[in-house]
Amino acid sequence: MNCLTKLGLIALLAVVAIGSGCSKKPKNITPIPNGYNGSAAPGSDLSQGGALRGGPGNSGRFTQPTDTAPRELGIDPSKAGGSNELPSGNLRDGKIEDRETFKANTVYFEYDKSAIKSSELAKIAAVAEHLKSHAEASLAVEGHCDERGTEEYNRSLSERRALSIRERLVNLGVSANRVTTEAFGEDKPADLGHDESAWSKNRRGEFILLVPPSLK
C-alpha cells in the first residue's frame, strides 16, 4: 500500500467515524464514551494499568466534573392530566422560596406510615385555602423520614408522604399542576437526636411556598 492510498484510507475512516458519531448523538448531552483510558474493567485489575493507576494524580478528573444542560424526557401524553401525575414543568422557575409562611403547618407522620393523621388535616386545609386565594403561588411539599429505615427505602417513603399531602391538597380543590414533591429521606433531619422525641419531629412533610419575586 503506498502513502497516498494509506492517507486516503485514513481520511475515509475518519469521515465514517465522525459521520456515525454525529448521527447517533442526542443534543445537549455529553456523550458517554464506550471505554475509558485503560484496558481494565472497574471490576478488575485497575491497579495494573487502568485509568486510576497512580491514584491521587487523577483526582482532578474526579473532583471537577463538567455538567451538561438538563433535558426534558417528556411525559407520556396518555397519562397526562391525571390528578396524581406530577406536573412536567419546573414550578420553581422564576419563583422564590418562602419557608416561613407555613412553618407551623408541618405535617407529622407515624413511624413507617404515609397516611395523613386526622390531627394534621387542618394544617393541610389552611395551605389549600391560601393557595386558592393566591393564584400566583405554587407549592413544593418536602417529605422526610426518621433514621430508622434503610436509606433508599426512606427516600421512597418520604416521597410517598409528600405525595399523600399533595393528594389531600388536590382533593381540597388545589390544581395538581401547582404542587410538586421533593423527597429527602433521612438526609435532612429537623432534629439530630437519636430517640423517639427526635424521630417524631423528623417524620414530616414541610410546605415551601413558591412565589414570584415581586410579590414576596
Place this chain on the structure above:
Amino acid sequence: MKLPSLLQAMAIGAAVLPALAAGFDAEISGQAVKSIPIAVTGYTGEAAQVLKFDLEVLGFDVVPAAKAQFELKAGAGSEVQGTLIDTGNQHPLFARSYPGGSVRSQAHTLSDDVVKAVTGNAGIARTKIAYKADLGGAKEVYVSDYDGANAFRATEDRSITASPAWVPGRLALLYTSYKGGKPDVYSHDLATGARSRVFGFNGLNTSATVSPDGTRIAVILSKAGSPDLWVSNIDGTNPRQLTTTKESESSPCWSPDSKTICFVSNRDGKAALYTISAGGGEMRKLSTGGILNCTEPDWSPDGKWIAFTRAAGEFTLYVVPAGGGDATAITAGEDPSWARNSRTIVFTRGRDRARRLSLLDVPTRRVKDVNRISGSCSQPSWAR
C-alpha cells in the same frame, strides 16, 4: 491455557479444592465454615499489612507456620515476591515476583494469586467500591479500592449525593444528587469527569441501577404519582413503568442474566422483596421464610443468592436463595453489595451518623472494617 499450567491447576484443584469448595453453597446459608490457616512469613510494612488484610477477608486465618495449611514466603527482591507452599507435602504451588506498580498493588496481586491457587476463584483485592459519605453537612460520593485505600471524592457539589451504583464493566457511576434542589439521577464518567442528568422528572428520581448486560436502567420514579419501579434505555430514554402500586417501591437490583429485577415494595403494608420481569408483568413476592421488613436486596453475580437488610429496630443482613426460601441472618448491618466472587459483601454498620463500611466473608462470617475516611459512610456499591 498452556499444558503445564493446566496440569498445575488440576493438581492444585485435586489437592486443595475440597477444603473449601465442597460445602460452599450449603454453608453460605448454614453454619460458618472454618477459615484456612495460612502463614505469611518474611513480609514487612505495607506488604505484610495488605496481605494479611486481603487473605483474612477471603476466608484465611493468618497463623504461625507450625499451625498453617499453607505458607506464603517472601522473596529477596525489592519488589513483592511470593512462594506459596502446601505445608502438608511441602510442595510449592507457585513462586512469583510482582514488579511494577506500588507495593500496595503488588501485594494485592499476590494475594489474588494465593486465593486463586487455593480456592480456584478469582480474587477481589484489586476491585473498587463507591459509597456515600456524610461529611457533616454535604454528602458526597467517594470511590476507593475495595479496602478503602486510595479514596477519591467523586463529587464536590456540597449538596446531598446518594445511592451510587457502578455501571457494569465501566469506570462510571449512576447516583442521585440534589444539586438541582431535588433528587435527580446523574451519570458520571469517572475517567473524563463528564456528567449528565439521566432522570430529572418532577418528584422522586433515585435508586438507579444498570442491568449487568449494560443495556437498561432500573430506577424509582414518582412522576406518575407514586414511587414506582421503571425501566429505561441505558441513556434514560423510553422509561417504562413496571409497577403501579399506591405504596412505595425502592432499591431495585438485577438478576445476572438481566431478565429479572428484585425490589422492595410495601404494597402489603410491610416492606417485602418482590421480583418482576424486566420487560414487565406481575410483581411476585419473594419468600423470605416469614422475615418481615426486608429492604435493600442485592443479587449475587452467580445468580444463586439475594442478600438484603431486615430493618426492624436494628439492621441485620440476611441471605436468601434467589428463588425464595428460608432467609439466614448473617450479621448486624445494612445495605449489602456483593463482590464479583459471589462470596464477599461490602455493607454498612454502626448507627447515629457514625457509620462505617465493612467487608463480610459470607462463608466464614468474618467481618473486617475498610479504611475509613472522615465522615459517616454508607450505601456501598461494589464494582463488578
